[in-house]
Amino acid sequence: MAHINDNYLKxxxxxxxPEISRRVNAFVEANVSADVxxxxxxxxVKGIPRPIVDAMIEATEEMAHDESFQGYPPDQGQxxxxxxxxxxxxxxxxxxxxxxxxxxxxxAKCDSGNLQEIFAEDCVVALTDPVYPVxxxxxxxxxxxxxxxxxxxxxxLVYMPCTAANNFTPKIPTGHVDIxxxxxxxxxxxxxxxxxxxxxxIAYAKKExxxxxxxxxxxxxxxxxxxxxxxxEVEGAREVAIEFRSFSKNAGFTGIRCGYTVVxxxxxxxAASGEEVDLHRxxxxxxxxxxxxxxxxxxxxxxxxxxxxxRQAIQEIIAFYLENAAIxxxxxxxxxxxxxxxxxxxxxxxxxxxxxxxxxxFDYLLNEAHVVGTPGAGFGAAxxxxxxxxxxxxxxxxxxxxxxxxxL
Amino acid sequence: MAHINDNYLKxxxxxxxPEISRRVNAFVEANVSADVxxxxxxxxVKGIPRPIVDAMIEATEEMAHDESFQGYPPDQGQxxxxxxxxxxxxxxxxxxxxxxxxxxxxxAKCDSGNLQEIFAEDCVVALTDPVYPVxxxxxxxxxxxxxxxxxxxxxxLVYMPCTAANNFTPKIPTGHVDIxxxxxxxxxxxxxxxxxxxxxxIAYAKKExxxxxxxxxxxxxxxxxxxxxxxxEVEGAREVAIEFRSFSKNAGFTGIRCGYTVVxxxxxxxAASGEEVDLHRxxxxxxxxxxxxxxxxxxxxxxxxxxxxxRQAIQEIIAFYLENAAIxxxxxxxxxxxxxxxxxxxxxxxxxxxxxxxxxxFDYLLNEAHVVGTPGAGFGAAxxxxxxxxxxxxxxxxxxxxxxxxxL
Numbered sequence: 001m002a003h004i005n006d007n008y009l010k011x012x013x014x015x016x017x018p019e020i021s022r023r024v025n026a027f028v029e030a031n032v033s034a035d036v037x038x039x040x041x042x043x044x045v046k047g048i049p050r051p052i053v054d055a056m057i058e059a060t061e062e063m064a065h066d067e068s069f070q071g072y073p074p075d076q077g078q079x080x081x082x083x084x085x086x087x088x089x090x091x092x093x094x095x096x097x098x099x100x101x102x103x104x105x106x107x108a109k110c111d112s113g114n115l116q117e118i119f120a121e122d123c124v125v126a127l128t129d130p131v132y133p134v135x136x137x138x139x140x141x142x143x144x145x146x147x148x149x150x151x152x153x154x155x156x157l158v159y160m161p162c163t164a165a166n167n168f169t170p171k172i173p174t175g176h177v178d179i180x181x182x183x184x185x186x187x188x189x190x191x192x193x194x195x196x197x198x199x200x201x202i203a204y205a206k207k208e209x210x211x212x213x214x215x216x217x218x219x220x221x222x223x224x225x226x227x228x229x230x231x232x233e234v235e236g237a238r239e240v241a242i243e244f245r246s247f248s249k250n251a252g253f254t255g256i257r258c259g260y261t262v263v264x265x266x267x268x269x270x271a272a273s274g275e276e277v278d279l280h281r282x283x284x285x286x287x288x289x290x291x292x293x294x295x296x297x298x299x300x301x302x303x304x305x306x307x308x309x310x311r312q313a314i315q316e317i318i319a320f321y322l323e324n325a326a327i328x329x330x331x332x333x334x335x336x337x338x339x340x341x342x343x344x345x346x347x348x349x350x351x352x353x354x355x356x357x358x359x360x361x362f363d364y365l366l367n368e369a370h371v372v373g374t375p376g377a378g379f380g381a382a383x384x385x386x387x388x389x390x391x392x393x394x395x396x397x398x399x400x401x402x403x404x405x406x407x408l
Numbered sequence: 409m410a411h412i413n414d415n416y417l418k419x420x421x422x423x424x425x426p427e428i429s430r431r432v433n434a435f436v437e438a439n440v441s442a443d444v445x446x447x448x449x450x451x452x453v454k455g456i457p458r459p460i461v462d463a464m465i466e467a468t469e470e471m472a473h474d475e476s477f478q479g480y481p482p483d484q485g486q487x488x489x490x491x492x493x494x495x496x497x498x499x500x501x502x503x504x505x506x507x508x509x510x511x512x513x514x515x516a517k518c519d520s521g522n523l524q525e526i527f528a529e530d531c532v533v534a535l536t537d538p539v540y541p542v543x544x545x546x547x548x549x550x551x552x553x554x555x556x557x558x559x560x561x562x563x564x565l566v567y568m569p570c571t572a573a574n575n576f577t578p579k580i581p582t583g584h585v586d587i588x589x590x591x592x593x594x595x596x597x598x599x600x601x602x603x604x605x606x607x608x609x610i611a612y613a614k615k616e617x618x619x620x621x622x623x624x625x626x627x628x629x630x631x632x633x634x635x636x637x638x639x640x641e642v643e644g645a646r647e648v649a650i651e652f653r654s655f656s657k658n659a660g661f662t663g664i665r666c667g668y669t670v671v672x673x674x675x676x677x678x679a680a681s682g683e684e685v686d687l688h689r690x691x692x693x694x695x696x697x698x699x700x701x702x703x704x705x706x707x708x709x710x711x712x713x714x715x716x717x718x719r720q721a722i723q724e725i726i727a728f729y730l731e732n733a734a735i736x737x738x739x740x741x742x743x744x745x746x747x748x749x750x751x752x753x754x755x756x757x758x759x760x761x762x763x764x765x766x767x768x769x770f771d772y773l774l775n776e777a778h779v780v781g782t783p784g785a786g787f788g789a790a791x792x793x794x795x796x797x798x799x800x801x802x803x804x805x806x807x808x809x810x811x812x813x814x815x816l
Binding site: 001002003004005006008009011017018041043044045046047048049050053056057060061063064065066068069070071072073075106107109110113114117118119120121122123133134137138141178179209210211252254255256257268269270271272276277279282285286288289290291292293294295296297298394 | 461474476480515529530618660693698
């Protein structure tokens, strides 16, 4: 019988969000009349802005006619989209990224899970704890870890705990690592890295010849001009960092699927022979062989997100979600809950009230308030005692959820 | 410095189709006025049928409004699409496939490249030769092969040559293999497997406890009712076969990206411990952790491909491409070229004229007739001496290409 990839058997339970869905569905089936408010999975709820939808509809119509039909998308993405990205996401912030360094994809989740494939199995991986589960699980599946202990921490990974005690700032490892996953604004804690913190990581990565995989999927939520939106705003990052971006949380593309990855030409890895190899070349090979591009209408929509009207509409939606977060912070603080994040991010990170561990608090909120959040322990052992609430919902739902929680 | 995945360095040159694009682009730059006719990459050219485009536009419009907005797609795909697939692609042909056995994806290329990840590195892989390069390259990248020899054949793979001498029928291996890639109608040879041939493969896979990865991306082109469209039409396939399907070559989705994979619940693999493990469970974990679903408008479009109007329009487009193929067969035979395929597939597989190897014939056709095809050697060592022409083009281009080739 064909041998399976045994590394899959090391994975604890289901992927976090399907596991939450299963618990919520079970609750809803047993409580048909309950009006459940979902602040768990970080999924947006507002309609996609008109200029973006119009661009997608126009491009879809083009597909109906032989004269304007578009077949296989270009490997790395349409030039019109990569040019808009280079101009607005980078040049406008003083960063020079070539359009051949941009790889358009079906989302940052896929990219951040796929990227590890270009590295050797023996690379040492450093992760913050708590962490977005995909960074961890994709490395477990690839065989870069041993078994998990009872807290869900895998042998062989270097965990960097981020708790209130260290202000949610990952500490630079004392030893060597090869690959470092960083995310700012952070999922799940909602906190941000300062320019100085990024500079320290870049210095460490240079010293250790390590590669930083920087996830900037939530950069649109930064409201303080001193916080970098891209790691490339910090000197030296081009030599050590790959960056993931997404259209999900700004343009509302969770159900449309588009993101991109930047792999600067300076980045190198080492072959077993000792030879230095361009990581750009490896990722280009991975992308062209294992992926087949993003739908033309979707790329037209993503490009329209950079139009003046598109940018304006996105700013309004982000302001709306951040106002949700501000309301949530105020209401929850008023009932004595300790809260982090939610200022430059759509996520609030709460300390679970005494007597509740994080899955316990999940069940308690679901059963008593019919509100769904995400248990901190689902993001790693150091997430125990914390709980994530998402600000992605309609205002009346946010108000209602806060009222129900306040009543408990 | 972080170690790279050294297996990538075993890959020969670029992925085939980008390599062809590069050669064609170089020719076009040097010959600006040349009217190049592309019969190389198997990309469709006809507009997507109206009922499908209308469904996509309507669904895109839904995304503009808070009340009808759709966020993250369900892991395995929308139920309305999986129900349509189960009914029309399977039940209508007497095959019972559960909707929870269907995994909707962004295309058969991605699925057929990703699927190997759930298997162990020590699995022995059997491939036809010539073969769709993704099956091979994804296994090279995963470390299941040694180095390539000068013909581009990788050590450790079991190649099953398909040439005119054996009527392009892969011979059942004499020894043990764990994973077998089969494709019918075949890319690149354009030939089909009979029901009896499939039954022999199923018997072999049962005996060896091997898994068949069956690519049916071109099933829409089958014109002979005795040829199965799905391997599950043949007794016993549920216990040994995974099947890939695509909306690219029937609904014209090469630039939209949608396909699906069927993993029956009966399929098993073996863990190192000796325990039997459901492959369905492993693929579900891979799909939910490493992928994030297909855009809602795309799934609405795919579902509309199964409506009466959608099916009618698709039949007309397929008939058009098959008529192209018939014209090409006739014209090329008239000038003495030996041709296979093109009856139940959009591909013709030619013997290259004497004095030309397959890349030589590629350059000759490009330079002398300004016609782009695909060199057989690009699909494997046994493809040397052959050449693929695609029937995916407009009628006037097909006629013009045939005229130019006839004149040579």
